[in-house]
Amino acid sequence: MGWLRSLLRGSKSLADKRARNAEIDEELEAFIGESVSEKMRGGMCLKDAVKAAHAEAGTAATVREKVWSAGWESTLDRLWGDLTYSLRRLSHAPALVFTVVLSIGLGIAANSTVFSMVSKFVLAPPPVGDPAAFVSLFRTYDHGQCCNYFPAPVYRDVREQAKSFSDVAAYYDAVPASIGSGGESKREWGQAATENYFEAARLKMAAGRGFAASEESSPVIVLGYRLWQQRFGGDAGVIGKTVDVSGHPFTVVGVAREGFRGLDPVLDPQFWVPLGTLPELVAQATDPQSRLAQWLHIVARLKPGVTKDEASRELDVIAQRLATAHPRTDKGNGIVLKRLDYLGRNEAALHMFLLALSVVALLVLAIACANVANLLLSHGAQRQREMAVRLALGATHAQLLRQILLESILLALAGGAAGVLLSLWATYGLSSFKLPAPVATDISVHVDWRVLLYTFALSVAAGLLCGFVPAWTASRPAVPGALKGESALARPGRRLTLRSVLVVAQVSLSLVLLCGAGLFLRSLESAMKIDVGFRSRGIAMMAVDPQLLRYAPERTVQMLRDARERIAHLPGVISATTTDGVPLSGGHRSDGFVVPGYPAPQSADSVELYMAGPQYFETLGIPRIAGRDLGDENPTAPKAAIVNEEFVRRYLHGDNPIGHTVTGGGVPYQIVGVVKDTKARTIGEQQRPVLYRAIAQNIASDPSGDGYTIMARYEGDSAALIKAMQDQIHAVDPALAVFNVQTMEEHMQEALLLPRFVSTLFTVFGVSGLLLALIGLYSVMSYSVSQRTKEIGIRMALGAKATEVQRMVVRGGMRLALVSVVLGLPLALAAAKLTTSLLYGVKPWDVATFTLVPLLLVAVSLVACWVPSRRAARVDPMVALRVD
């Protein structure tokens, strides 16, 4: 209880300092009074007694100070005093505060924005209960190569045999379905999970419950929080009601809690159905008896007390047992246990990418800190006199140091706050980037508590870092000189000052950043110029999935034909076609091919498969080189196909392919034409072999898993056309949900995600760095001019011309800039080497970048030196010599 009393008393005396001081004074007076009485009793006269008593007791102020320092509140009080003093001082230098807060704000914003990505993709624990005991399993192949998903029978084997886990659940990660009925139905992405999924993940539900043990294949559904809010108004009454899922009645049993988007960090599923209902919802669901199709994610919860090593050993035993029992399918395959949020092969790449970004962001902060240190140094130099006076009056070095450091930490915290505001805006901007994938994804990033904590720590560290050197020098003035107003830092004749070193470091680092920005901008430019081989503008696209309405294949073919013809006749539409997938959407469908009479190609790449309706090549503007076009082929005739030139090169050694029959995935196709190459998966890829097959002939045998897209090449207003296209589709069947509505321009923007993302980031970083370096150079030059006013005055009095003085100042500044460029260029070249894998069509030692950027930097430095040099040239010798 002692500390409580101490706290109460301390707070009381802080709250009413005057009362406490009066009490101390009164007690001291009584002490002295009694002492005087005692001394007079001993025979002294009043005067002597008073004198002696006061001499013994010391001054009231000292005693007061000592009593105060006995309690904890004095430390707080001193700190508060320092704080208010700092604030008062800083309020007199608004320009300094503004520059420093802006500098640190930029640096911190870069870091907290990057860290918000780290927080989302690396640090945030998976959204399940007790994540440490919840693990993912993967299937290895070729004796240890990672990672594949699981065939359903292997899942069942593991679930039955493994004793290390209390729960083993599985899910299939991307199930499309139209939810709702009539014209209101919308296509959503969800997941199909085993009945124990919610129990194993220990998920809290926003409403209702997860699946029950008996609901292995019951028509029940758990809604995602966003879907629940958007479509059902967040009404808890929806539990127990029936909703239409792709034409089937499903009973809503629960709503997942807010923010739960499945166990994958990128996908954005909005409903969950039992795995057993999958065949009803998806055309051609994977065969649950096949030991070959690898499609299920397995997650498992360790039993209490079982370690991951023990569980791994058990999985090895199970894998061996399975390999013996099913040698044809399971031999050479293993089962490995990984962290729940393990990203497989992509993980190392993602971590490297984030690490590189963090380093770049720290670089920006380093530039900002150098800048601030510089500003504080010159600010501190102006305070040498004040410091000397305070030292002379008895302040200790430590006290001064503490005070100045407090000031820089205050500034850095204000900068941190500005940085958080900036990064709120930046993360909002970043979240608008979308992955070019047909499934629903969520890569939005947010400023969460981890980011705030990191930002706070970084701000304090930045404050200490950029405050320490200026604080050290300022708290140690050469007292005798400083009292007269001389600055210890402005010793004439000293060439290499701390301030110049800081400026050089700053400018060369910003050169590195700017070269990065230049490279990525050039890369974006060349990526945008890459010839994708098809028309990249003036096409409107939208998708439907008739299978969600349980259409038979013949009806799907008929529906697509009707919709295409109606749309082709709309005013403004030049041509229209149908397909099963838009190029440049990441991966699409592909298969290995065999051409009778020709050896298999060296690089056994699979062939990209696209379905094409009538006018496909005309609409996409892909030139046909030989043969005929695909039309409304007869579904029962032999399958016709058109291949691209790369296919001919790779599989037919350049021979005329027309008339050949090629086989892919066990299906023979007769080649009827050849077209020019196009990019298939990504913009930066090497040319891939592509085979286009007639849509009408393949919907029945190989239906698309994520619907069919209708594309229209148009002239005029896209918005009006898109509305008209939707109306035409609904005229065929009003129940069809239309999704993925976009123009080709929008799609191309998404396809350029990586180069756009990287170049945006680097441009922002680079420009911030340049801005900071400029401020640094400018402040150093103008400070040096103000320090040398007297010297310049003497020079001019002795006959130097204004232009000569100006040239002298500019030369001094440009020397710093040139040294920075010389030091920065090799650094920038070395850093550029690391970015090779991120560049499209640009060499890391791109000549244009590495000549233009240094030139730009030098030009901008010239401006930064020229402004202060003007001031130097206007120095009036008469005034300058009268200073002091």
Place this chain on the structure above:
Amino acid sequence: MPEKSSELVQGTLEMLVLKTLALMPMHGYGIALRIEQISDGAFKVNPGSLLPALSRMERAGQVKGEWRETENNRRAKYYALTEKGRKALKSETAAWGRQVAAINRILEA
């Protein structure tokens, strides 16, 4: 300097104050005078160290202060030992005894 007054051994002031107050409640000067008299003038306690010590001890709950009239008709703060103070005195005296014995053993060895 008429007579040599020694510095108090560090940390012993509070113990001496506790011991002095164990007889009866006293005001600050009374405590200082008493310590000086009993030590035959060897220890002089000035208010610069006595008042902070009293403040600390009051915070710790070892003494309790009360403003009263002195015999010279002045208002002064009288300090009285609390139960906690009594315990502290006992334990500090014991600890001091052990320390002195140990130091003596070392010096005589």
